Amino acid sequence: MKPKVAFYWCASCGGCEEAVIDLAEKVLDVVAAVDIVFWPVALDFKTKDVEAMADGSIVATFLNGAIRNSEQEEMAHLMRRKTQVLIAFGSCAQLGGIPGLGNLWNRETIFNEVYRDSPALVNPDGVFPVTEHRDNGHTLRLPRFFDTVRTLDQVVDVDYYLPGCPPTPNLIEQAIGALLSGKLPPKGSVLAPDLALCEECSRRDTKPEKLSLEAFHRPSEVLIDESKCILSQGVPCLGPATRSGCGAQCVEGNMPCTGCFGPTSRVRDAGAKSLSAIASMAASNDEAEIERILAGIPDPAGMFYRYSLPASRLRRKRQEAV
């Protein structure tokens, strides 16, 4: 009997599903090798089918998306229960991802922005969605929206991580291969090279040995030379602090790495580490001058925690301060 495999999504955009579909013809090989028992984006199996399965009867589940509301949390627990090997699939599940930037705010401020302060809005009675709404005898419920976005492993036990926004098809292929062949690394491993992106960056050799910067530029402010290390042009690139495995796609697109693959195994807080590296490059020892140079980085939290705020040491902005 073929091993059972499932795909599911929580707080995500569907890009991870697309990445699986981008396996293209290899999807057919996968389908031939495994028995996909759950994949809402493509197949008509339902949650009740999953609930009916014996616990642990799914060999592997690729779960993408962060945990934003109560229903996702329940689904995470359900999938964990039914699955032997649970894989946090993509940046959102692994690190919180872009939706994790919501941790700079909370439920109330987000609701107000959307249902009270939105410019196109016509809402004279100040109607807000509610978790339970009674309407002539019918009760309509919405899941509970949490103040804080959490990573998958902050909710359930996770066996492996497949990084990326989205993970690249070749990594997905390798992961499935490892699963089928049983050649899996130690539990908790990230299924990607444990080296920073520079390792596979085509521009590595163009980076000067002694780089220090008199100014940082935003990509919108300068024309980036397609042949040179982007960081050496003063545009912050998180490649040195980011796990490789994507083939340096963004740099190939002539834009800096923004860190979606997250840190290497030796780093606890991706943002703090890249901040440390980049700030150290400021070519001055004078307080005011350093201030000026670093002003080229107007949004440290957004830059260094673009994909990893919920996984950072602090996880979110202080509630009191929101």
Added chain:
Amino acid sequence: MSEARIGVYVCYCGTNIAATIDVAGLAGYAATLPNVTVVRDYKYMCSDPGQELIKQDIHDHGLNRIVVVACSPTLHEKTFRGATAAGGLNPYLFHMVNIREQASWVHEDKAAATAKARDLVRAAVRRVVHHRPLERRQTAVHPDVLVVGGGIAGIHAALTLAAAGKRVYLVEREPTIGGHMAMFDKTFPTLDCAACILTPKMTAVKGNRNITLWTLSEVAAVEGYVGNYKVTVRRKPRYVLEDVCAGCMECVEACVYKTPKFDDEFNLGLSKRKPIYMPFPQAVPQVLVIDPETCIEFKTGKCKKTCLEACGDRNGIDLKQPERMETIEVGTIILATGFKIFDSRRVPYYGYGDYPNVYSALEVERLTNASGPTGGEMILRNGVRPKSVAIVHCVGSRDEHTNRYCSRVCCMYSLKLAHLIKERTGAEVYNFYIDIRAPGKAFEEFYNRVAEEGTHFIRGKVADVYPEPNGAGRLIVQAEDTLLGMVRKIPVDMVVLGVGLEAKADAQEVRRLFNLSCSAEGWFLERHPKLAPVSTFTDGVFLAGCCQGPKDIPDTVAQAGAAAAEALALIDAGHIEMEPNTAYIVEEACSGCKTCIPLCPYSAISYREAEKTAAINEALCKGCGTCVASCPSGAICQNLFEDEEIFQEIEGVLEYA
């Protein structure tokens, strides 16, 4: 790593710790921590029996980690690493917790101090589990020594080292060595003549083939580390060739200036010199020097250069002599850069600079000196011999507004000057003092002797010095006599200011040059006031004389000897052991991003083109850890300060029991 078996040793340090921290309770708490096998408390852990406990337990209980909870690691880390090693463990499987300097001595609330100690112990226990055995690196010590400063301290240190057969570079900023001591006449309390005891040593320096003497020279740069310093010395031109000049002085005679016209630095401006001059008769080297500031040739280029003619075919004068940079390699450095005297102008009401008859003590030293401006005759600027002299103590010392510290030597030299003045002039001498401090050998006796000679002692701080209203030209010295409880106004012909000692004006620059710390007053900071008084926090750099703090000649000479001995110890050992706290790169984890390379102040990190990774030269790494903190992929680690060890410490202090 095998199961950690930790021994925790808590020290009472007599009552130093026990008075503010519940040591027994702390020990009891330590026993509850994970991986802790043995806990002991002891009166003095650093004592032999204390250390014996550690060795014994390692043997009896198979301990593989040691935590000592006592004083500052800067004091006893070495001691306990030694004990750990003696017990058969690698000394780096040890960690020290400082609950004395940074807990019991700075807190009063026993509960709070004990709670703090608990947190620190918990942190150490968590940390030490991650310690790994480390080997010390050895590095050879270059046998040559640099001595900076050619005063009595530098001279003595240089001669001592030379006597031991070591090569010494003695670098002096002035045209001659000798320093302040050469300016003195007699020395207290023995009253033997400074010149008589100093000049032989000065000539000995010149004559010693192990000593390279560079005058008019300054250290410009220092690189490297203990055992392997690379020092660049700036040698300013003298315009007279040292190896040619015989010091015949004919050039001076011949100078277009018929009479001396310029202030003579050595005599503090009490006499004049020509642009070409000998600093003082016994100067070493016995070589003339041209002062480009005052020499016409340098100012206008239109001098007849009679000096050149006078020198004739000896050709000892080279007006084109360039400045030279010499680079030398030495293993150790002794700093003997001395002091400067307090500038009395900072206390305006003493009238120094306003009233010609107000002198600084050092000026009086010159006046009493046989080789001085007056040939040793004690006369005022107007040539008159003073009939009454006031000596004001503690000028620029023990004073809220200038220096709080006591300069240590002023009382004694003031007594000395009182004696000399009386001896030479028979004048009435009044000492205005706060307390007479005469703590040295034969000092008190000297004090009594001077008192018996009929010198007056008035206990009181001088409040004002002003000209006698009747215009008789004398100065009124006003002070409140705290013994009589009345204000005294004493008319005198001469006022001598017993000025204190201060750190050199450029002490800060020198400190940075040699990477030292300074006390708030600018004195170079010794490694430990009692146990390492001539060492500094920079290995291989030692202190001698007044650059470390005011002291008299005997102390200075003793300290110079001590510094020389410290240097010799390193040199004769041939090598020193470096702390193994270096950074290292996990090659398979390095992506070759090169972030670390420019951050290393010692250029210890290089990029290897072939491997496309960075590499650290362990010999050059000093273990600051800056690269470790900046490695964006965590590929650089640091021995003794691994990320994990520090994270464990953080978690430890914050994980509340």
Added chain:
Amino acid sequence: MPEPFEPKIVAFFCNWCTYLAADLAGTSRLRYAPNARVVRVMCSGRIDPQFVLDAFARGADGVLIGGCHPGDCHYQEGNYKCLRRFQLLKRLASQMGIEDDRLRLEWISASEGERVRTVMNDMVEKVRALGPLGRRKEVEEEAVVA
């Protein structure tokens, strides 16, 4: 009745200046607030922003970094590297809702034992006024959200 709030402060001191100053404060028997827990590193340049954020995350109400005065670094320039990181870290911290007074960088030389006391007392007072940072608590609550 709840205990009065006592700030927990983690202090990272460089081995050559600030740690020695703290020792000097001890040998000089200067008394100061017992709230800080010192972690010794060789140089302020070793202080990884991760350490600072980890301390906050684990419950520190304030973090104090102590290094040599500019120009005085035992390792020549480590303190400047620290300064560069600190300035950016400071902005990140405020974006995360951590007030200025909770994160301080102080240059304290080996001879400034007095300054150790002043800074410690001042920081403890300011953080006490701010109240608990509460990150640890918040994180624990998030863990059992829902």
Added chain:
Amino acid sequence: MSKHIVIDPVTRLEGHGRIEIFLDDAGQVERAVFQVPELRGFEKFAQGRPAEDMPQITSRICGVCPMAHHMAATKALDDLYKVDPPPAAKKIRELAYTTFMAEDHALHFYFLGGPDFIVGPRAPAAERNVLGVIARVGEATGRKVIAVRKRLRAVMAAIAGKAIHPVFGLPGGVAKRVTPEQQEEFKAAAEEAVEFAKFTLGAFEKIVLGNAEYVDLICSDMFTHRTYYMGMVDESNRVNFYDGQLRVAGPDGVEWAKFDTGRYLDYIGEHVEPWTHVKFCYLKAVGWNGFEEGAASGVYSVAPLARLNVAAGMATPAAEAAREQFFATLGPGPVHHTLANHWARVIEMLYAAERMRELAADADLTDPHVRNLPTATPREGVGVVEAPRGTLFHHYQTDEKGLIQKANLIVATQNNGARISMSVEKAAKGLITGGEVPEGLLNMVEMAFRAYDPCFGCATHAQGAAPISIRVWKPGERRACPHVYQVKAS
């Protein structure tokens, strides 16, 4: 028989939603409600971010149509910095965009919506998917579908850096030029795309239009609504995805309004209901009069059918021909049949491919000058494109440093929100009688909104999505109002 049926989640669409169907005593549908149990948060956490990060941040609203968000955001940046991209940049952008439209429409036809027709609405659930499609059309064709899609994605990646979450959009142009070698590949890929689009159109005509039952289904009243329509048109009122003015047509097909995208706030309002997180768009001037059809209700529709309904034609020959056949068959227009979206989608796919072919062959394409640097001080900018699922609005306000102070996003499915709810209720009422509800029937209810190719990820800038579930309540249960999770537990 169980007291209720839970179908969870509804499948083959991007994102999530829920439908609650309440039956009366006679087992007839009394009320059917379409819920989206999730919440947008992007407008909020966009605040404080540098504007130039918006194309990459907002693309994470939807991983199926990231190019649409990336492009709307990039155009908003042009407007924000008042900088006009060089010709090459505009063409590179539109090339990437039309490639994406062709690929995305293909995805929906073969992977999401198509199976209902190709495999059949009542076919076993296990077969109603792309694999079932492949089984029906033959593996060779199946592999061709996959290969073409792969090639189009490669074109997108080559231009945009990444196909999923592009990185090339910058104010005043694009990050990277197109090389001559690339252009050759693009031309070839475009050729194949056109062929493939024609093949797909043929397949649709054969399988769907050739099947009377399907045609009846498409034309049946339960899948029909008479509402306003909105879409983007060029200066000749032809369909344009990348740039142009917005045109609104009334239920009668007459132009009701035509306006510059920057003035969207004058025309569009958003309405809030307490039982769903999605906001419902309507025409301000007409007003919100509930979930109602007709000229008196502000409800309007977007996406392929709407675009064809508001446009005077297609800008490329083959697509134009197909459009004419479309209206000739279902015409004269406007066509109000929701399921006709599937046909309109394939016609748009052909247009996209043809347009792609034009741009790939353009001489300007390889001009290295692909960016003009902004000089103006940023204040406010609006960017609008036609996403596969309908009109997409991005609107930013920034401080003088270009940090976002306010962001407003109105996305395709949101424009369709009201009409989707109406479709679901109408379909449920039309399909469910007597309380017996076979799975196939419920799938046909799903078809009612699958036709819109709705993207609830987009619709909610999903911060967290709940699976769509269709739940049918029997009368007895109404009093108890059991909570769905209690039911799962039981």
